[in-house]
Amino acid sequence: MQVATWNVNSLNIRLDHVLAWLENNPIDALALQETKLPDERFPSDALAEAGYYAAFAGQKTYNGVALLAKTPPVDIVTALPGFEDDQKRVLAATINGARVISVYCPNGSALDSPKFTYKLDWFAHLRDWLVDELSRHEKLVVTGDFNVAPRPEDTYDPDKWDGRILCSPDERAALNALIDTGLTDCWRLFDDREGRHRFTWWDYRGGGWPQNNGLRIDHVLASTALAECCRDCRADVGERGRKRPSDHVPVIAQFE
DNA sequence: ATGGCTTAGGTGCTAAGA
Secondary structure, three states, X not given: OEEEEEEOOOHXXXXXXXXXXXXXXXXXXXEEEOOOOOHHHOOHHHHHHOOOEEEEEOOOOOOXXXXXXXXXXXXXXXXXOOOOOOOOOEEEEEEOOEEEEEEEOOOOOOOOOXXXXXXXXXXXXXXXXXXXXXXXXXXXXXXXXXXXXXXXXXXXXXXXXXXXXXXXXXHHHHHHHHHXXXXXXXXXXXXXXXXXXXXXXXXXXXXXXXXXXXXXXXXXXXXXXXXOOXXXXXXXXXXXXXXXXXXXXXXXXXXX
């Protein structure tokens, strides 16, 4: 089974990119983030024509997550249990026997922002819920835009980024707390990438892509049963060079 | 150079992203 994640930065703008990508990458499940669409505007018909079922939890302008799958997603959850939040950032579904969770983790804005407090609080509640989900699903993958670069080498310039937003000790600890529930960062099983292939996001501003000023902030975290049969995990960096790209590229994991 | 871009909403600009 192949699972992928992609922060599309508006599914309305990127629908043609997604349809073309699915045609070339016939995967079993694709997690989307930042769809920025209310549910009544979700392009279910176009995706069904492409052969994909969809589950989604969206809102106007901001956030929004979805799961596309070749088999119908079931047992859908659209929020973190016990966490009051009107931001649509999480979606879980069982797809062909595996639990797949699409997450759009908060950005945090700045270390002294209320949004940073919200980010850490959100991660803590995600962690507690994952413990629960892992107790019910042996095969589980939580994937999406985590807005955390786990290690210095997951940035193009550790001297510039370490300690700042996306790379602070608190954020790295929050991500590690997720992993410590019994998950594996699949990327690190194949951690010999070079150049552009080290990253999943490049800023639109300041020549981020041409200069390869990238970060690795989109992840695939798998339960032990899935991690043991993970055969590949990589970013499709070519998408960043297309016309009118998202600032994030798809990350694909192959499970035997 | 924490941004030189891109998006949504709305029609000129602000907010937000990472």
